[in-house]
Amino acid sequence: MKVSDILKEEFKLKDFQIENTIKLIDEGNTIPFIARYRKEMTGELSDTVLRNLYDRLVYLRNLESRKEDIQRLIEEQGKLTDKIKKSIEEAKTLQEAEDIYAPFKQKKRTRASIAKEKGLEKPALEVLYGKIPDVGKEAQKYINKEVGVESVDDVFKGINDIIAEIVSDDADVRKYLRNTVRERGKIVSKSSEEDAGVYQMYRDYSEAVKYIAPHRILAINRGEKEKVLKVKIEINDEPVKSWIERRFAKKLSGDSHKIVVDAIEDSYKRLIYPSIEREIRTELTEKAQERAIKVFGENLKSLLLQPPISGKTVMGFDPGIRTGCKIAVVDKNGKFLDYTVAYVTGSEKAQEKAKKDILDMIKKYSIDIVAIGNGTASRESEIFISDLIRENNLNVQYIIANEAGASVYSASELAAAEHPDVDVSIRGAISIGRRIQDPLAELIKIDPKSIGVGQYQHDLNAKRLEEVLDGVVEDAVNSVGADLNTASASLLEHVAGISKAVAKNIVAYREENGPFGDRKELKKVSKLGPKAYTQCAGFLRIPNAKNPLDSTGVHPESYSICEKMLADLGYTKDDIKNGNISDIDKKTDEKWIEKEAEILNTGAVTIKDIISEIKRPGRDPREDGIKPILRSDVLKIEDIKEGMVLKGTVRNVVDFGAFVDIGIKSDGLVHKSQMGKRVKDPMEVVSVGDIIDVKVLSVDIQKNRVSLSMEI
Incomplete structure (x- = not known):
C-alpha cells in the first residue's frame, strides 16, 4: 500500500488533498504558509491537521526506507524467501519490520x-x-x-x-x-x-x-x-x-x-x-x-494567543521576600522607564517605605495596571497592592500574571542585549509587565519548556517536545502576524520562511534604512530570497502603508485579484484604509463569490479570505478572545466558603482537570468529573486563559486546597 493511500485512509481525506499536501511539503513550504495561503490545494486543512499529517508522512517514509534496508540485508545473507519478502512488505510498523529482521540480525x-x-x-x-x-x-x-x-x-x-x-x-x-x-x-x-x-x-x-x-x-x-x-x-x-x-x-x-x-x-x-x-x-x-x-x-498556544492589554502603562511586580520585590515600569509601548526594589513583607519601617516608593511611582507614571508575578510572596504582594489601592483611592487595577520563565529570560543573552544596563533581577519584572501588554511578543523570547503550562514536562523526550513546541510558537506567531517595522528579531524568526539570521538582517536593514515602506522592500534584505519572500510576505504587516493591502493578511501574490475584485464592487484600495467597505457583505453572497472566483480564475476560498482581510485591515485575531480578569481587591482562602460561585482564570489544563486562579494563594482544581457529563479530555471543555464561573465544592485551609466545579 502506497504512503499516500495510507495517509488518505487514516486522515479520511480526498486524493487531491493528500497529493497536493505532500507536494507542497516536498517543495519546502512551511506549515503556516500551506495552511493560510494554499487552502484551495489542501481543501482548507488546518495547521494542526497539516502538522499531524507531516509527522505521519515522515514516519511512513522512514518505515518504507527501513523495510527496503531489511530486505536488502536479508537478501545479502542469501536467506530472503518469498514468504519473508511478503511479510516485510505487509509490515505496518517499524516494530513489526524489526521483528522480521530479528533472526537475521x-x-x-x-x-x-x-x-x-x-x-x-x-x-x-x-x-x-x-x-x-x-x-x-x-x-x-x-x-x-x-x-x-x-x-x-x-x-x-x-x-x-x-x-x-x-x-x-x-x-x-x-x-x-x-x-x-x-x-x-x-x-x-x-x-x-x-x-x-x-x-x-x-x-x-x-x-x-x-x-x-x-x-x-x-x-x-x-x-x-x-x-x-x-x-x-x-x-x-x-x-x-x-x-x-x-x-x-x-x-x-x-x-x-x-x-x-x-x-x-x-x-x-x-x-x-x-x-x-x-x-x-x-x-x-x-x-x-x-x-x-x-x-x-x-496550553502554550492558548497562553501565547491570550488577548493583549494594549495602551496601558504597566508596573511589573516580581515578588520576593529576602531580596525584596523587583518593580519595573513599562510605558504603553513596552518601553522600560524606571525601577525600584521594595520590601513589602519586611519590618513595619520597610513596608512604610515600600508604600511611599510604590505610590510615588504609580502617580509619577500614571500606572494603569500592576502585573504581579505568581511566584513566592505573590499573595503577600497582592494584599499589599490591594491595600495600597484602597487606602489611597487609586484608579489602578492589578492582575496576577504567570511569571514562569521570567528568570530564564532575565539571564539570557537576549535580555542582556535588550537591557544591557539593567540588573538581571529587574529584567524579570520588565518581562512580567510586558507579557500583560503583549503575551505573544514577550513569551516567544523564552524557551517554551520554561513557561510551565504542561504536566511532567521534565520527563518528556526533549527533542520531540522542542519540535512540537517550536511548531506551536510558529503557528501562533503566524496566526497573529507581525509588524514589519516594530517586531523584534526574536519574533521575526518565528515567521514562516524566516531564519534566525534573516530575522537579524531584517532588523539591521530597518535600523540602517528606516522603516519599510512596502512589502516588496523585503527583497532587498540580505539572504532573504524569492522562496523566503513567498513564505513570509503575507504574515508581515506594515500599518499605514502606502498600499493598504500591505497592512492586511492578503498575500502579495493575490494583490491583482484583490484589486480587480474591489473594482468590480465599486471600491478602491483607499476605501480599505478609510474603512469605507463596511457594506461589502451585502454585495458578496455565495453566488457572487462563486461567479467572481470563476471570472478571476481563482478559488472561492481565496475570495472569501480576501474579503475577510480587507473588512478589518490589520485586525489582531487575539482581540476576539476573552480579556484577562483585572482585580482591585484581594480574596483570602478564609473568605472562600462551600457553595460560593466565583469567576476564575484557567492557568493550566492537564489530563485529569484544570487549575483555576480564583484570586487566592493556590489555584483551585476542577476535576474533569466536575466539568460536565463524561468528559474524557478537559481540553475539549477549557483552555489556558479562559475566564470561567466555578462553584466551590470544598476548602482545605490546612493544605491550602480548593476543589471546584463547573457544574453550577
Missing part, C-alpha cells in the same frame, strides 16, 4: 551464539524439527572437550540456548505476546515505604494496560526513577506458553518434546517476556509523552 555474543560456535546448531535444529529419534544417543556425537562441550548435559544446555533464542526471535510469537500484554496485561506498582509521599496512591496499585491514563504512566515512571516504586507488567502466563508450545512442540514427542518445552519455558522467562515487557513499557511511555507534549502544546 548480527547479534552480540549470546548464550545461543556461543553454543553455535561450539558446533551445536545442527543438533538443536534437528531436535526442534523432530529429526532425532534418540536425542541422548545423538548428543554423544557432539561432546568436544576442546571447545568446552564436556558432557551430554553441556550439549543439552547448548541446544536449549539455541532453541530458546529461535523462539524468542520468532516474529509471530512476539506479535502474539505483545498483543496479549496490550489487551490483558496489568501495570502493577508497589512500594515498601509506609509513606510513599506524592506516590502514595501508587504504593499498591494495579490497572489494565489498555486503560491506564497517560498522566498515571508518567507518575509511575517518575516514582520508579526515584526508587520509591517498583513497577512491572503482569499477565496470566499459562495461555501464552501453551500457545507457543503448540506452535513449536505440537508434533514432537519423547525427549525432543521435553527439550523444546523446557527451552520455551527458559525463553519465555529469560528472553521473550522481559523484552516484550520493556517494549510495552516503552510504548506506554512514548504514548504518554506524546499526550503530555500535546497538552503542553495546546
